[in-house]
Amino acid sequence: MEILMAILIGILFMTATYLMLSKSLLRIIIGTGLLSHGAHLLLLTMGSLKRGAAPLLGEHAEAYVDPLPQALILTAIVISFGVTAFFLVLAYRAYQELGTDNMDRLRGKEGHE
Amino acid sequence: MSLLHLAVLSPLLLALLIPFLHKHFRNIHTGWFLLPLPAVLFGYFLQFISVTRHGDTVMESLPWISSLGIDFSLKIDGLGLLFALLITGIGALVVLYSIYYLSPEKEKLNTFYIYLLLFMGAMLGVVLSDNLIVLYSFWELTSFSSFLLIGYWNHKERSRYGAQKSMLITVFGGLSMLGGILLLYIITGTFSISETIAMSNEVVNHPLFTATLILFLLGAFTKSAQFPFHIWLPDAMEAPTPVSAYLHSATMVKAGIYLVARMTPVFAHSGTWVWLVAGIGVITLFWGSFSAVKQTDLKAILAFSTVSQLGMIMSLLGIGAAALHYGTIKDGYYIVAVTAAVFHLINHATFKGSLFMVTGIIDHETGTRDIRKLGGLMNFMPITFTLAIIGTFSMAGVPPFNGFLSKEMFFTGMLRVAEMDIFSLETWGILFPVIAWSASVFTFLYSMIYVFKTFTGKYQPEKLEKKPHEAPIGMLVSPVILASLVIIFGIFPNVLSHNIISPAMGSILPSLLADGESFDVHISHWHGFSPELFMTLGVIVLGLLLFKTLSKWTGIYRIFPERLSLNHLYDGGLEMIEVASRNITKTYMNGFIRTYLVYIFSFLIFILATTMIYKDAFKLDFSNVAPIRFFEVVLVLIMAVSAITILFAKSRLTSIILLGAVGYTVALFFVIFRAPDLALTQLVIETVSVALFLLAFYHLPQIRRNEERIRFKLTNALISIGVGAIVTLIALSSHSNKMFDSISQYYVENTYKKAGGENMVNVILVDFRGFDTMFEITVLGIAALGIFAMIKLRMTRGKEQE
Incomplete structure (x- = not known):
């Protein structure tokens, strides 16, 4: 399962990178979304998969899966949501004000360095 | 923390109080609060004379970073004490003078005195530290505070230029010196100056010796404005005159002299040291005095004169270092150069300090320092005139002032160079007295120009801004004290010789002394009809002759083209560096976010791949894996297919839906991998995200993909595949290497047990790692504020168009 997940994570990172390198702002945002999915799965996979019960003491199991990556991912999900929301509004407002979402045209003027 | 540490740090501590004092005692000039400090410190340091005159030292150490051999250790010996007395003594006089010079209504006094105190503390630190790293720290602090003081009138373009120039040059030297210090540490294994001196034999024979020596000298030469680094000093004259009097005549520029004197016992056994210090010194001496003659600004004359005098002291130290090779000679035949150096150091501080103050008075009372506008001031300012006469005649080397005595000794030292038989001095040594003598002629000449062009000749009231009159008494006190010292040291030079000069020499040439011995210094006025006397007479006669015929020969200054001058080189070089770095930056900072992402991703691939190869980290282990069930494979496929399809999606809606599909599949994976909290969160968040995307969907334009060229796509594809592959490899390796x-x-x-919860993930989040969660909420808050601000933001440009 871990091997399979590793390949899937690779695919997620690849598509995310490709989208982020494109010129359209919307595609870049979608790219960051995919990137965070990939990162979350990577964290989870690194902590080994399915080695025990869900990390709830009420389960009274012999072994539990690693709770630490889960805590990390929970934080990361929320943060990436914040970033995505921020990005989207940024793109929306930039388009409204400047009339484009093409990154090449959003460079700023010459001399504004 | 000893009293000595407190004394060194006291200026810095007082600097903390200055803003408070300035604010609450508006009607008292801030300078009055300062004045007691250097005066008390001067008294405090004076009592150490009784210690150092017997060749003893005081050492106080305060552990700082002991594990690295860096301790805040202070040492008082003859040399350090001499400088400490100069710093505090001249410091007190300068503060007194500045109280009358700077008007409390017009100037920002609090900042001025803070800078001055910073400088004073830094200087004391430089001359009293026994640890090279501590010395270096204080050394840089003098550069910074000097920068602030030169640029004090920061509304003036020339001030800012001068400040930057001095900063660039002295900090360059400072960094070189740091390199030297580190090399020296490699050789000796200690930062302590006393211990380094004890190991001088090892230092001289080490292969790194020459590099160390040159780096140290770069530090000293830039600070002491030696040729060709002297160009910053004339521009530093933009500073208020009290600053020039303090920093650029008496103290800061002498830090380089101090360093050379302090390091003499370490380096002096090499011919390179003798030749470099003496050679550069004598060139500076000549070039400074030669350039001073053509100046028309009184302060510029003094600036070049300072350059020249510093060169003179430097050359004397260099020659004095050669005396170490005649270790057995006790009669002081060659040592006289060191005596002259120390003596002249004191004399220069007295006469140059008073001359700077006189210049300040002239500037203050007439509104100009241009000698073409000045003239005939003798009748208006008799006291100032007298002070100027004393200062300049001492500088010119005329009896009975102290400058005459040290100038005579200087000639003696130079003449004896020609008699030395080491380092090929027997062939080239004769150049030293020749250059020294001709430089002295120019010294005499500019001294005469300074005093006679200003105070005699035709009075030109129409060119002056104000009607000249004598300065207020408060402004005259400090220069009068300095001028009296000029006369006292001139007539009774031996008040200094045993108390100050001899102990200082003991620190410069310790190896010539056995235990309990000290140099027997005796300075006398009359040596009979010696060559030195005739040299002085020659200087006076030729100098007067040149002064009378000044207008006939000043044309030679125009022969040397401006284009080739060092200043031109500096300005051009600075501009070239700016242009070149801007161009280089432009090549990779092109403003496209994609370019930066390409850099980031390529670097990511590169650094991770090389690390993995270098560390041989890649490992594949199939033994310890979780089982795969059929529907899991289906989920993996769904996810991979959706992710890849996004790349080819033509419409926005499709991409958004596909992204949603990936997100929900992730939630399912969380269920499979036994992470119920994650699954719930992911579901909620994904739903909100998709809603948000759809909201923005109405407003964002259609995705146009046909704009992108094939090559563009190919690079993107290559980088993406690289990133994907490297992440997969890392995931596999991290799984296999436990x-x-x-x-x-x-x-x-x-x-x-500790948190009373049953859900581990929740407990970790709110309890064990509670702070993380708190900051996570903060991040969300910031994002929310940002979004709110962006929605509220209406660009003014848009409004105008409406």
């Missing part, structure tokens, strides 16, 4: 047990067991065991 080097230590997970730390999670701690949480499993303690979740209930």
Whole structure:
């Protein structure tokens, strides 16, 4: 399962990178979304998969899966949501004000360095 | 923390109080609060004379970073004490003078005195530190505070230029010196100056010796404005005159002299040291005095004169270092150069300090320092005139002032160079007295120009801004004290010789002394009809002759083209560096976010791949894997297909839906991998995200993909595949290399015991790692504020168009 997940994570990172390198702002945002999915799965996979019960003491199991990556991912999900929301509004407002979402045209003027 | 440490740090501590004092005692000039400090410190340091005159030293150490051999250790010996007395003594006089010079209504006095105190503390630190790293720290602090003081009138373009120039040059030297210090540490294994001196034999024979020596000298030469680094000093004259009097005549520029004197016992056994210090010194001496003659600004004359005099002291130290090779000679035949150096150091501080103050008075009372506008001031300012006469005649080397005595000794030292038979001085040594003598002629000449062009000749009231009159008494006190010292040291030079000069020489040439011995210094006025006397007479006669015929020969200054001058080189070089770095930056900072992402991703691939190869980290281990069930494979496929399809999606809606599909599949994976909290969160968040995307969907334009060229796509594809591959490899390796047990067991065991919760993930979030969660909420808050601000923001440009 871990091997399979590793390949899937690779695919997620690849598509995310490709989208982020494109010129359209919307595609870049979608790219960051995919990137965070990939990162979350990577964290989870690194902590080994399915080695025990869900990390709830009420389960009274012999072994539990690693709770630490889960805590990390929970934080990361929320943060990436914040970033995505921020990005989207940024793109929306930039388009409204400047009339484009093409990154090449959003460079700023010459001399504004 | 000894009293000595407190004394060194006291200026810095007082600097903290200055803003408070300035604010609450508006009607008292801030300078009055300062004045007691240097005066008390001067008294404090004076009592150490009784210690150092017997060749003893005081050492106080305060552990700082002991593990690296860096301790805040202070040492008082003859040399350090001499400088400490100069710094505090001249400091007190300068503060007194500045109280009358700077008007409390017009100037920002609090900042001025803070800078001055910073400088004073830094200087004391430089001359009293026994640890090279501490010395270096204080050394840089003098550069910074000097920068602030030169640029004090920061509304003036020339001030800012001068400040930057001095900063660039002295900090360059400072960094070189740091390199030297580190090399020296490699050789000796200690930062302590006393210990380094004790190991001088090892230093001289080490292969790094020459590099160390040159780096140290770069530090000293830039600070002491030696040729060709002297160009910053004339521009530093933009500083208020009290600053020039303090920093650029008496103290800061002498830090380089101090360094050379201090390091003489370490380096002096090499011919390179003797030749470089003496040679550069004598060139500076000549070039400074030669350039001073053509100046028309009184302060510029003094600036070049300072350059020249510093060169003179430097050359004397260099020659004095050669005396170490005649270790057995006790009669002081060659040592006289060191005596002259120390003596002249004191004399220069007295006469140059008073001359700067006189210049300040002239500037203050007439509104100009241009000698073409000045003239005939003798009748208006008799006291100032007298002070100027004393200062300049001492500088010119005329009896009975102290400058005459040190100038005579200087000639003696130079004449004796020609008699030395080491380092090929027997062939080239004769150049030293020749250059020294001709430089002295120019010294005499500019001294005469300074005093006679200003105070005699035709009075030109129409060119002056104000009607000249004598300065207020407060402004005259300090120069009068300095001028009296000029006369006192001139007539009774031996008040200094045993108390100050001899102990200082003991620190410069310690190896010539046995225990309990000290140099027997005796300075006398009359040596009979010696060559030195005739040299002085020659200087006076030729100098007067040149002064009378000044207008006939000043044309030679125009022969040397401006284009080739060092200043031109500096300005051009600076501009070239700016242009070149801007161009280089432009090549990679092109403003496209994609370019930067390409850099980031390429670097990511590169650094991770090389690390993995270098560390041989890649490992594949199939033994310890979880089983795969059929529907899991289906989920993996769904996810991979959706992710890849996004790349080819033509419409926005499709991409958004596909992204949603990936997100929900992730939630399903969380269920499979036994992470119920994650699954719930992911579901909620994904739903909100998709809603948000759809909201923005109405407003964002259609995705146009046909704009992108093939090559563009190919690079993107290549980088993307690289990133994907490297992440997969890392995921595989991290799964296969389990080097230590997970730390999670701690949480499993303690979740209930310590936090009373049963859901481990929740307990970790709100309890064990509670701060993380708090900051996470902060991040969300910031994002929310940002979004709110963006929605509220209406660009003014848009409004105008409406």
